[in-house]
Amino acid sequence: MEWAAEHEMTAGAAAALVGERFPELRGAPVEPLATGWDNTVFRVGGEWAFRFPRREIAVPGVEREIATLAALAPRLPLPIPVPRYVGEPGGGFPWPFFGARLLPGRELAEVRPPDGRRAPTAAALGGFLRALHDPALVPAAGARLPVDPVRRGDPAHRAPMAADRLDRLAALGLRRPDPRVRRFLDAARDAAPPAGEPVIVHGDLHSRHVLLGPAGEAAGVIDWGDVCLADPSVDLSLAYAAFAGDDRAAFLDAYGNVPPDRERAARVLALFIAATLAEYAAVEGLADLLAESLAGIGRVLAP
Known part of the structure; x- marks a missing residue:
């Protein structure tokens, strides 16, 4: 594997x-x-x-x-x-x-708070990313970082990869093909990357890399091996895979405006990451991660 x-x-x-x-x-x-x-x-x-x-x-x-x-x-x-x-x-x-x-806490993928009760965590993570994506951090801490080395912020590059991952889940019997998701990814194949200067990003922000405390509060962000300079959409994928509805609104209220091109790129990457994690979890027998990742795929295009 x-x-x-x-x-x-x-x-x-x-x-x-x-x-x-x-x-x-x-x-x-x-x-x-x-x-x-x-x-x-x-x-x-x-x-x-x-x-x-x-x-x-x-x-x-x-x-x-x-x-x-x-x-x-x-x-x-x-x-x-x-x-x-x-x-x-x-x-x-x-x-x-x-x-x-050691940062105390449990992975969001392990805790799996119910949808509709994630708003405090979402707001904390939105504020966290607002601080991380501050352009002023680039000269202070990111001057030597590579720029999006695996093109996670490029929806035209990631859309076919996401479609392939979703097809693999369907072949494993884990998820039925969704025509709405397919249309979204097909349209993204011709999309340009979001406009704007790169900022410091975590680079691989998903449900395993967010720690929650005993009351379900955001307690830390771990595993920074993909830290780089990139479009903020690379981290904003978390807003679409981990949250929906009022929970996502709390995230975006804390983070700030996300223009349409950045939202599209974030949703494309969210589908890719969630589908990749679901396949990994299925093969490795990680039931909580599998459930959270499959739910994440469902959240991505939800309002």
Whole structure:
């Protein structure tokens, strides 16, 4: 599968490597915390989250996180990881890795608040992205970031990819083809990218990368391996996959105006991301993520 690990890290290997590089953490308990397409995360000593790349393609993203997140964190209204321990390749591990203070919370995809009761979370995330997308942050923290390296903000590029992902879900029996979605994606194949200068974006903002606290409040934004300069639509995809109705209105009230070309690009990317996550969740047996991702596809074109 496309998310298969090229180097699988175990808790034992992580403990040995962390203890060797950072003596103050030697002997600290190490336990698996999360696994994604590109990284494996371990909880170390109960208070640190160490991220180890699983695939070589993820290494530039880890390097961008190490270089960027400390400058971004003080300027944002929600917590994000800040690398405190930075490890270079060696000791049997081929790539850089880092440890940041553990952000408490559970993934939105795991909590799955009911639709109609997501407005407070939506408003917090809209305010968060309003701050992140401030053009003034670009010279302060983003001058060396690449510009949309995988063309997530280009609807003409992403529309056929989204259609292909949705076809794969239909082939798996997970979702019936939707003519309305197909017409929307067909029309987007000729759409120009949104107008405007690029800003700093998270780059891969979806239901696994938003943490919720015990009362369902937004508690943090994690996994910044795709941080780059791009059109804001790349992150605004979250507004269309995670929220609908009054919940989405709360997000947009906090964020501000989204012009039609940016909204279209965000909806196209939302379909692609939600369909990709649904396929991954189905293959890996992640029931909560599957349910949230399929619901997200349904939300994208909802009012």
